[in-house]
Amino acid sequence: MKRRYRKLMAMFAAAFMLFSFTFASVSASAATTINYVALGDSVTYGLSAYNRYGYAAMLRDYIDSTYDVNFLNAGVEGLDTGTLLLQLSSQESKPYINLVTINIGSNNLLRYVLPAVVDAFGGTYVSDLNTNMSYLYNKIRSMSYEDAMATYASMDDPGEDLPAAFKAGIQEFKEKFPLVISQVKRVAPNARIIVNNLYNPIQSGDPLYKFINSSIVKINDMINRGAASGGYSIANSYLAFKAYETTRLAVTFSARNAIIAAKLGNFNLFVVSLDPHPTTFGHTLIFDRERNLLK
Secondary structure, three states: OOOOOOOHHHHHHHOOOOOOOOEOOEOOOOOOEEEEEEEEOHHHHOOOOHHHOOHHHHHHHHHHOOOEEEEEEEEOOOOOHHHHHHHHHOOOOOOOOOEEEEEOOHHHHHOOHHHHHHHHOOOOOOOOHHHHHHHHHHHHHOOOHHHHHHHHHHHHOOOOHHHHHHHHHHHHHHHHHHHHHHHHHHHOOOOEEEEEOOOOOOOOOOOOHHHHHHHHHHHHHHHHHHHHHHOOEEEOHHHHHHOOOOOOOOEOOOHHHHHHHHHHOOHHHHHHHOOOOEOHHHHHHHHHHHHHHOO
16 A cells, blocks of 8 residues: 655655656566665664654655555664675575665774774773763763864874774675675575665764775775676765765764763763764665666
8 A cells, every 4th residue: 555644754755756767677567566675784774864764764655656565674783794794695585576775884884983982082892882972971071172182083093993993894895795795686686786885974074084084985986896797776875975074964973063062061962973874864865866776
């Protein structure tokens, strides 16, 4: 049954969707149902979107405006290329799947960030997120703004943990991502495959912007080089987010604002300011890039 009254963001998007589309593996005349699987990490899951109505759900509703759709959001928080590869390797072939979107690679880098931040501020990283965030909040509160920013800015210095860790994460992506694509094609041999490249969550004025951006560009270059042989299309999230990298519309992350929030004694704002996930608006940017590939 067609969904008529979706959330406000779906209504907003629908005004720009008065067109039809086809998939490479399914002709419009033959297809009555589209079987869509969204693979990926917490961004696929919809984290930080309003009511977790993220890009994958938006794309589902867009498809549903023309076809019936069976949808599976297989996004998992913290997923990286290695873990996704293990999950896919255990799956049997599902030739009925028509469309697969993939958002993966961010955690090959991001999993190193919080441990490096805790270490830079003199703490000991633990597995519990709240414990780490509470430590950082209280530590930064005890520091001057200038000292806190200088500590943060030093994280990309040669010899610090983060540069070596990011190098390892990029290498892992290089090794595992082509295998992920091969497994997707095995599991869903008849599917159209769309891969989102990585957006940069860091604002352009951030002390770590150049370092983070160069690492993301290296991963995106690998995604670009593999598209032709891998048989997938690329939704250019990086370019879409770049237009908003001087604002906090697409992503709320701001180290400067997090330090200010800690100094002001606002823990909730501190946490929000360190969130690297897209806002609802950011999710619409990803959705729009994917949707354009299906016209």
